[in-house]
Amino acid sequence: MESEQRVVRRNTLLSRLLNTAAAVALAMLAYSVIHDNLSDHLQNTWPWKLKLLDIQSATTAALAALGASLARAQYARTVRPALGHSGRAVDGMAPLGQRAWACHLTNAAQDVAVISDISYLVAFRPPADGAPPRAPGAWGPALHAIAEIAAAGLEQRKDFMLTVTTAGMPLPAQGRRFLGWFTEHAMQVVDEVYIRVQVVDRVGDTHERTIACLKAADRTPAHPDPELS
Structure with a gap:
């Protein structure tokens, strides 16, 4: 994906x-x-x-x-953007002292880009209690993804948080934009959150990349990871 x-x-x-x-x-x-x-x-x-x-x-x-x-x-x-993403275990974001996996969208290029479209697709892990597997999600905006995750029994800003990113938001040069965080409990339910982002560069070309927020995530983080440089 x-x-x-x-x-x-x-x-x-x-x-x-x-x-x-x-x-x-x-x-x-x-x-x-x-x-x-x-x-x-x-x-x-x-x-x-x-x-x-x-x-x-x-x-x-x-x-x-x-x-x-x-x-x-x-x-x-x-001026071509260089889209990527990064993630790490952090303290201080989730409530009740929970450690969370935070994900950022990055632009490593030398010039700014503007988000023209962004959509989300949520994939869930198989239920541990033998219940029927959850139906696969569909691409949609951030609010649609939040609703799907909440329907699985997780609470926004308690178990997870997805920022509502919309078209028109700038992606600064050699900068990053925060996408969201997931607690250990949330990562036991959510297998992956795919984000398909399209950005327009200075000459008007549209670039697209699909990233996986929880790729290589530490789903049982024992300690926070160091700040990325």
């Missing part, structure tokens, strides 16, 4: 338009080269009698279009 980061949508104006312009410019250059190397008789027949650009102008246009397309691709790589 967890996935690597991928580009799901590129900005049409800044990507496809530049690539189309580069393709047209190269086609015009090829046409001009072929046209100037034809005999006079063929140059007077259709479609070669159509004069577009001379070779020098066509070369200039092709180089300019290719340069713009490559510059855009290089800049997009520079």
Whole structure:
């Protein structure tokens, strides 16, 4: 269920338009080269009698279009977000002195990104008392995931806590955003919380990654983990 980061949508104006312009410019250059190397008789027949650009102008246009397309691709790589997540056992978040597993969404890149969509999917552990297994959940917003977990007998802000993250929230450069925490009791019921997040970078490209909040979680933490640097 967890996935690597991928580009799901590129900005049409800044990507496809530049690539189309580069393709047209190269086609015009090829046409001009072929046209100037034809005999006079063929140059007077259709479609070669159509004069577009001379070779020098066509070369200039092709180089300019290719340069713009490559510059855009290089800049997009520079501002590309680097999405990941981290988790650790912590004290002081859950009530009644309970130790909890806390999870953060991270952006290790050098530029800010903006969350455009985020959805949650909850997977439960098999009941220990032989009861029928819980039905698999469905992707939905944070409130939907909270309701599903609460329906399994857990209490928000006592056994677990999921932050309500919505579209439009910024993800700072080399920063992180808190996603939630789960106590030992909650992790005996909840097997995994998958979060599928989409962010838009500075050039308008949309990146997506699905993370697993409880991946490698210490479900019976004996001591808190050190603060991540």
